[in-house]
Amino acid sequence: MEELLLRIVPGLSEQWKGATPDAIAQIERIAGRPLPSFYRWFLNRMGQSMGPLAYPTLDFSAQRVLSCYAKKLVVPEQRFLLIAYESDEVMPLHLFYDFTAPAREDALVTTRAAQEGELSDDFETLREMLAWGAFSLFRVEGMPQMCSGSLKGNDPDFLSDLDLLMSSLGFTSPISTGPLCRLYERHDATMICRGTPRAGRGNRRTFNLGGRNAGTLRRILGEITTQSSLEVKVKDWAPALR
Template identity: 65%
Template sequence: MSAHVKESELESLLLRVVPGLADQWQGATPDEIEQIEHLAGRPLPSFYRWFLSRMGNSMGRLAYPTLDFSAQRALACHAEKWVASEPRFLFIAYSSDEVMPLHAFYDLEAPARADALVTVRDALGNEQHDRFETFREMLAWGAFLQFRVGIMPQQCEGMITGEPAGLLSRLDPVMNRLGFTQPVPTGTYCRLYERADAAMICSSPPSADFEGSQVFTLGGGDEGTLRRILGEIATEPSLEVEVDEWTPKLG
């Protein structure tokens, strides 16, 4: 599948689930994009170019509370020598978290599907924490959590575990049988599922160490709907389901 098709699918999802996004997002200028590519010292991942062209100046309601992904912020941090240019890591988001500011970087030596791995770390370059295999999946996951799963009357979260090899490939047929579709293509460490009355996200850090587990959040109309979905998943011999929390809490 071409990068253009993937971006079209993501754009359709975002415009569908994020209210008013088409009137809110604002792209960076071509000059700003070229300046960022110059700092990277190599061609930008094509998805990042798409992101900057669509919302490099404003993400509208899709904006993260403590992460600033704007082109202006990235360029300003470089201009102020707050962050250094590196051959491998490209600074893409400034964290304003007062307790533990972990800023977002692309790992340009971990490309995937016309995109690249997103990791977070402090400004000094200490221990990094890999978050998503691609920035595309990070955006889709966040939007789906907030504007699709998060608006459901009843939600629950927990863990799906199983044999590491192909865990999600075994979950996919179960969800398909339950009438769920996948609005955007994803890789080994992330899934988005939806049907008219329910939606679910799954993810794990992009590492072979986590391939046998997926953290999930499932939303639907009521407790019964969610229990029936989880019950069907649990009937798959190679999958186990553990629920850790219900929102709102059950009586």
């Protein structure tokens, strides 16, 4: 994960800054359990500043997390731990770990109001959320042509079958992921896929695909359609095709 981010995010090594050991220890005491290994790595690397990876309205800093608990905006809970404060006043849905759904030395990321409310799950892990976001911003959106849509397979883990096909097309996966998320890249194209945990979507994933031109993207989508059992639906092209 660290190698991936340092490779694709310009200036990250100069701008990210980790939290102090004391701040990390305070967050762990609030959680009432050992922090997931990935979250501890994240706080050590980006607990003060995420540099170019920072989200416009989400504050992941250890200082903000501790401040929210100190001001009792959020109260300690056995199940949930605040990991990012949302400053958008229209939809102030903050990011929490849900410790009832641990995964791969990490945990499920969900959103909700500060102390109660309906849950809206985002990613199976914070690791996948950050990697997907970085890939989207610094790889897919940096390509001259993009498209987005959905993939539908015959079973919930159909992306494992897609891995083999993408490998045959020259793509590599920079990090391992769970059944709901994928990152693929090669020199002329990049693709990201995601599904929403616990949303009942089953065998459907959204995708974003970026490449040097529309012809490249069409050939990739054509190979997926003809060489697999997946159903491909393209929703948008950017720039729009004429």
